[in-house]
Amino acid sequence: MTLLPVLPIIVPLAGAVLCMLTRKSLLLQKIIAMATSFIILLVSILIMLETKDGTIAVMSVGGWKAPFGITLAIDMLSSMMLILVGLLAVGITAYSCQDLDEERMRFGFFPLMLILLMGVNGAFITGDLFNLYVWFEVLLTASFILLALGGERPQLEGSIKYVTLNLLSSALFLAGIGIFYGMAGTLNMAELAHVIQQGERGGLVTMVAVMFIMAFGIKCGMFPLYFWLPASYPTPPAAVTALFSGLLTKVGVYSLIRVFTLIFSTDPEFLHGLILVGASLTMLSGVLAAACQYDMRKILAVHIVSQIGYILMGLGLFTRLALTGAIVYLMHVIIVKTNLFLIAGAVKRIKGTTDLHKLGGLYKERPGLSILFILSAMSLAGIPPLSGFFAKLTLIISGLQVESWWIVVTALGVSLLTLYSMTKIWAYVFWKPAPEPLPDVNPMSQGQWMLFLLPIIGFSVIIVAISVFAGPIFEFADVAAGQLMNPQGYMDAVLGGRQ
Amino acid sequence: MEVLLAVVIGTLYGGGLYLMMRRNLVQLIIGLGLLSHGANLLIFIAAGLRQGGAPIIAEGKKVFLTLPADPLPQALILTSIVISFAVTAFALVLFLRTYQEVGTNDLDEMKETDT
Numbered sequence: 267m268t269l270l271p272v273l274p275i276i277v278p279l280a281g282a283v284l285c286m287l288t289r290k291s292l293l294l295q296k297i298i299a300m301a302t303s304f305i306i307l308l309v310s311i312l313i314m315l316e317t318k319d320g321t322i323a324v325m326s327v328g329g330w331k332a333p334f335g336i337t338l339a340i341d342m343l344s345s346m347m348l349i350l351v352g353l354l355a356v357g358i359t360a361y362s363c364q365d366l367d368e369e370r371m372r373f374g375f376f377p378l379m380l381i382l383l384m385g386v387n388g389a390f391i392t393g394d395l396f397n398l399y400v401w402f403e404v405l406l407t408a409s410f411i412l413l414a415l416g417g418e419r420p421q422l423e424g425s426i427k428y429v430t431l432n433l434l435s436s437a438l439f440l441a442g443i444g445i446f447y448g449m450a451g452t453l454n455m456a457e458l459a460h461v462i463q464q465g466e467r468g469g470l471v472t473m474v475a476v477m478f479i480m481a482f483g484i485k486c487g488m489f490p491l492y493f494w495l496p497a498s499y500p501t502p503p504a505a506v507t508a509l510f511s512g513l514l515t516k517v518g519v520y521s522l523i524r525v526f527t528l529i530f531s532t533d534p535e536f537l538h539g540l541i542l543v544g545a546s547l548t549m550l551s552g553v554l555a556a557a558c559q560y561d562m563r564k565i566l567a568v569h570i571v572s573q574i575g576y577i578l579m580g581l582g583l584f585t586r587l588a589l590t591g592a593i594v595y596l597m598h599v600i601i602v603k604t605n606l607f608l609i610a611g612a613v614k615r616i617k618g619t620t621d622l623h624k625l626g627g628l629y630k631e632r633p634g635l636s637i638l639f640i641l642s643a644m645s646l647a648g649i650p651p652l653s654g655f656f657a658k659l660t661l662i663i664s665g666l667q668v669e670s671w672w673i674v675v676t677a678l679g680v681s682l683l684t685l686y687s688m689t690k691i692w693a694y695v696f697w698k699p700a701p702e703p704l705p706d707v708n709p710m711s712q713g714q715w716m717l718f719l720l721p722i723i724g725f726s727v728i729i730v731a732i733s734v735f736a737g738p739i740f741e742f743a744d745v746a747a748g749q750l751m752n753p754q755g756y757m758d759a760v761l762g763g764r765q
Numbered sequence: 766m767e768v769l770l771a772v773v774i775g776t777l778y779g780g781g782l783y784l785m786m787r788r789n790l791v792q793l794i795i796g797l798g799l800l801s802h803g804a805n806l807l808i809f810i811a812a813g814l815r816q817g818g819a820p821i822i823a824e825g826k827k828v829f830l831t832l833p834a835d836p837l838p839q840a841l842i843l844t845s846i847v848i849s850f851a852v853t854a855f856a857l858v859l860f861l862r863t864y865q866e867v868g869t870n871d872l873d874e875m876k877e878t879d880t
Binding site: 396399400403406407410411414417419420422423424425426427429430433434437440441443444445447448449493496497498500501 | 785790793797800801803804805807808809810811812813837838841844845848851852855856859860862863866867872875876877878879
């Protein structure tokens, strides 16, 4: 038994503790946070090397064998998510070292961010439902404080809605877990899947499944449970918003994918049908709500909702091809969305506002930033040959294969409207002449500006790389989707053939 | 006993959700507390109520003398009580800061960030 699977939890925890110990010195904190982020990325790459041939890395914490102890199980989907966490950790730490104000750093931004990463990593690798609940609480508590850190009025107002809705979702999740335990006598996901496959539990399983859809739906921003998201996400500084949009909602989506492929795979007619309806409404309402916004960060925040819809569409269609599309989409949207928020942060940094009416003429002033924006924006809208195109194409092909015409029509229409929103930002912020000249609020030297842009350039390179290496990525996602569609492999790996 | 506890849980959920829908911040946090108590009790009875000894096998024996109560739900509830205690403490501070910043505890006055 190797200790590798537990490292994604231990490394950020150690980094957070070190940051707390050196809270007097900002420079030391920055160095520790940066080093920890690189180690997280390194560990996730090592795990990827271990699991890329389809083996599932399993570890029983404390030596208590499944289903009695807590199991950590990393399949290909989990290891892909771990890599994304590592990439985001590096990029956002680098960005926040440049952009974040000193007060927030002094009040513990770095330790909180590392605790958040620990919670996210834990949620991605756990194989136990109650443990998943605990990781959710870990990352939520860190995110509550990150969201409110700074104590500006909009932040506090947003935090109240965020905290309330997330606590409601946790209570629902906990109640579902309780009923599950009473029904099956275990909370190990593999064992639960085994119990439910044997059948004879009928209505209660469906009820718990719907409770889980509600609980994870609130967390990931599914229709009609997403109204806390646009109210709270645009309020904190850009680095925090980028982190949240990249990871928090995606943990909800990941949990939905995990639970609804492994445990609740016996009644796809009703449950996955429900998710599919939710997915189309999520896409549509998200993109329509974004169309009437005139603030760059608000538009991007509301767009998170509509992107979630695409991933849920892959889960709702519930075929191997659809899940492949969902996995690639997940990978693409985490990078692209984070990058767009960082670009919005850069605009705010140089001009002091993200209001579309006040901005203008940035293409002339900052051609580099404009090119980085248009690359990410077109990728989000799904213009070939950028990364979003392949993911959307796969989802649409899989929708056509199962003859779900209405979801295909919705997905295509929403794609057009996404293009509209992105063009709107482009036209207002970068292209039209500024209504009245806005001086730079934060003049930076050329060198500082390049350093500031470095994480954004890095993410843009990854976006291009996803498009260039679409072939190998799709092969990987296809195998990962195969693992998800055939939960027997996961169950065997966790339970060790004892059934 | 199950029926009585089921009624109690229903009341806790109902009261919690009702209070959460009020406009007052203090009632909101009491509602959140009631909701988490309801969930804890739900775990407690969903796992089955049983009178029995502690789940410890007596010395020199291989099996339980009497059928013991299941210890796991209590461990789960303990964990979730600790979590909800911490989260409630945080929420109280957050609500206090918001009250000081906004100057009211009426949620209808806090619509600045809504769209």
